[in-house]
Amino acid sequence: KQEVTQIPAALSVPEGENLVLNCSFTDSAIYNLQWFRQDPGKGLTSLLLIQSSQREQTSGRLNASLDKSSGRSTLYIAASQPGDSATYLCAVKDDYKLSFGAGTTVTVRA
Amino acid sequence: GAVVSQHPSRVICKSGTSVKIECRSLDFQATTMFWYRQFPKQSLMLMATSNEGSKATYEQGVEKDKFLINHASLTLSTLTVTSAHPEDSSFYICSASWLRGRISDEQFFGPGTRLTVL
Numbered sequence: 001k002q003e004v005t006q007i008p009a010a011l012s013v014p015e016g017e018n019l020v021l022n023c024s025f026t027d028s029a030i031y032n033l034q035w036f037r038q039d040p041g042k043g044l045t046s047l048l049l050i051q052s053s054q055r056e057q058t059s060g061r062l063n064a065s066l067d068k069s070s071g072r073s074t075l076y077i078a079a080s081q082p083g084d085s086a087t088y089l090c091a092v093k094d095d096y097k098l099s100f101g102a103g104t105t106v107t108v109r110a
Numbered sequence: 111g112a113v114v115s116q117h118p119s120r121v122i123c124k125s126g127t128s129v130k131i132e133c134r135s136l137d138f139q140a141t142t143m144f145w146y147r148q149f150p151k152q153s154l155m156l157m158a159t160s161n162e163g164s165k166a167t168y169e170q171g172v173e174k175d176k177f178l179i180n181h182a183s184l185t186l187s188t189l190t191v192t193s194a195h196p197e198d199s200s201f202y203i204c205s206a207s208w209l210r211g212r213i214s215d216e217q218f219f220g221p222g223t224r225l226t227v228l
Contacts, residue, residue, distance in 0.1 A: 004153075032216075034216070036219075041201075041222075041224065042221060042222065043116075043203055043219050043220055043221035043222040044154075044203065044219040046216070046218070046219070049216055089153070089154070091154075097156050097159070098144075098156070098205075098217060100153040100154045100155075101153060102151075102152060102153040
């Protein structure tokens, strides 16, 4: 059974600081890994999807890396802004389903 | 593109009543739809997977008779919570994907439905 862990569970930083969010998974036989953003009481917004054959994906201030063999992914958010405050979820897809981590709740202080 | 909607966004009902939640893919044909539930500060847990025109596949521990799923068309899936109880109160999220010949197809998520059972 795939287990996805996100550390830390919560993070508070001053505006402008870079954010580093970690995700680990137990079974490396995955097809892809996806990072989502969830605002309170809202659904999921897909941020980045990394296929298993890729090492990283970038979109604007966001960069996600994937090390499948070690079961790890890291989401970097450069020059954080108060609008980046949200919960960030990672999810891995195997041949059966998406398995989610519990998320990292980020607060960016103005 | 790839927009998924849910209706209603929020519902409050009395214990013992049934509630139906709709999930629609607005601009694509969803061969597969997924239903998740999320408790406060917890992760999304997959409840069931449904393919158009066939019975849903439920995850272990999910009561089939309580959570009825219908995927009657390529753009609509419904989740009916029957005889709802306060412990069914949760945030329900659907997602949809379509077969493009690659198993690693992305899922697109709806905005969620907040169910509160009094």
